[in-house]
Amino acid sequence: MFNIYRGDCLATLRLLPANSVDSIVTDPPYGISFQGRRWDYDVPPVEVWAECLRVLKPGGHLLAFAGSRTQHRMTSRIEDAGFEIRDMMAWVYGSGFPKSKDVSAAMDSYLAGDREVQGGAFVRPGVYEVTAFLRAARERAGWTNRQLDELFGTNGMAGHWTTGGSQPSVPTLAQWAKLKEVLGFGDDVDDLVNSLAATAKPEPSADGGGGGRFLQTLQRSRHDCAPAGDWGTALKPALEPITVARKPPQGSATGNVQVYGTGALNIGGCRVGDEQRWPANLMHDGGAEVHDCLGDASRFFYCPKATRADREEGNDHPTVKPTELMRYLCRLVTPPGGMVLDPYMGSGSTGKAALLEGFRFQGCELSDSYADIAQARLEGLAPSLAAVA
Template sequence: MSDNSVDAIVTDPPYGLSFMGHKWDYQVPTVEQWAECLRVLKPGGHLLAFGGSRTYHRLVVNVEDAGFEIRDMIEWLYGTGFPKSHNLDGEFEGWGTGLKPAHEPIVMARKPFNITVAKNMATYGTGALNITSCRVFTTDELDGGNSSLLSHLRDNTTPTSNYKQSPEGRWPANLIHDGSKEAIDIFPANAGAASPVKGTEPSAACTGQILGMRKRVATYHHGDSGSAARFFYCAKVTPAERDEGMERFIAFSASEMTGGRKEGSAGLNDPRAGAGRNSGAKNPHPTVKPLVLMKYLCRLVTPKGGTILDPFTGSGSTGRAAIEEGFSFIGIDLDPDNIVTASARIGYSYKQITSPAKSPEYE
């Protein structure tokens, strides 16, 4: 591939867990592999790569050592993980060896450039994030930021700055969750208002000549209601979605998809095979990501009409997302079977966006 030829890289590479005998998952991508990604990426182009909670540090170190600039970490939070723990009995009943998985980190990195962001955007179309296309829809009035101290409204004075509503929605955050009860319960009922300032609390005096206690300023809540969990969320992939485009394929049993585990056993909840999937699937790939999540990530880092590369394409979820969002796509994978699966799934998305009679879910 040519230097500086792709606009973004969105990928779900091996996590380096060597779990359940998946040999392709034995290590995170090497510095050399990420260096090749850096070479083909345009200056200012972003890389988004999923990682495992235990090996994320190795992923990020390799990405950084390859020459990328680490910009952020996006957390995908979910409540449907299955505990992978060796539970003890006898004297140590109630003790185990692992926690329930509830998140996957995504590294956000960028190829360095030596001009301003505006000039780089004008030259390559890369370097910034597409905030507008990734805003989170809301019916709340966003006057000045969640739980901001809009003192001019409280004091009936002229504002010192221009507050502007954001009819497009909320600013995208570096946290994404699956909407499950477990995830929702983590958040307070009113974002930023778990411990509201009433204005009557005692406070130590500041430095200088001021003596006694300072008066606290009460927070002003401005019609922004509901749980903090209303920020962008994305559930795990559904069985129907993972098999879209593979209607003519023969289904794999759950046992075949989890290294020969006995039907009905807890081992069928291999996290790299989809927790709780006991009925098998036509798409046997163990790490299928939800389409809505991948579409969101593709929009966030890719300019209009740009090209997305996935060097660990697996079953093609990034490819589906890219096609449905109007981007070009290049996918690479070592396994010929994965290429067959990815081709069928991407072909399904292509038919959906080109067919005159689209199904309602794609309108």
């Protein structure tokens, strides 16, 4: 009833027959470097979606989760591969915390973190560590500050980059990369240079506005005891978009359904609430915050975020989706007895949902540890599936 393929999904997809799966339901990498994971450095490329298109039956649907910041990139690549973009669903939830820096509250450390040096100037912590490192690297390489200035077309800047006295300066990231190349040093202080570049203080504009005025506003908020989060850097996450795409049908939608069984959505099997309302492109977790915002929660399908029961023992995957949500999505786009494919299977939530709905399943997973978890989860369904049968 299911197959798990280990390894790169693009290589696996190329081995699958054309027009062999009925639907694709997947939670791919969002391209936001989630928790610093290497697999999340970018959204999947067009080549992967082109193979998804090839293996789907004509009219087959693709549902792909995305991050709110990178959904446009995900959708564009899916469309560039040849899919029709049919809609965007949104799964709304009340839980979750903003990944935001409280800029107002950070003003104390932002200002007090400077170190006063001769002449009344202030230098950020870590700057002298960088200048000392660069000075030693310059001496090892046999370069002079004048030669560095000639290389960069600057007048005396190299002296600020390598000084142990007043007015030290840290190169920009582009300058640092070039210095690393010509002086031949390692990455010992790369993290520190990146941190200093990220916290470089803006210079006030000539008219006293811009960065200077904004810093004054933050200071006033701080001294006025403004509520936490008066100025921040991000909104609270409250939804995940899902791209709804379809492989172009052959001929009319009706004719395509008659030949391949794909091309239509299972409206009857996904009606919502006691009143059997038409399914919408909005879903939510049923939480109090969402209910307060939306009112009558029964108008939309709802499912809470993944619980401990969803994860099951030993599942440490960071982005597990709730089983009921994935069952709903599989049911919406898969004909009876159809084959569901997930090229980014993770710990197998789509596969579990597909099997519980009576579908067949194929999944690809690059990580052996997650593939092991998925294998155990799907094999563990055998008793419950036998009972249903």
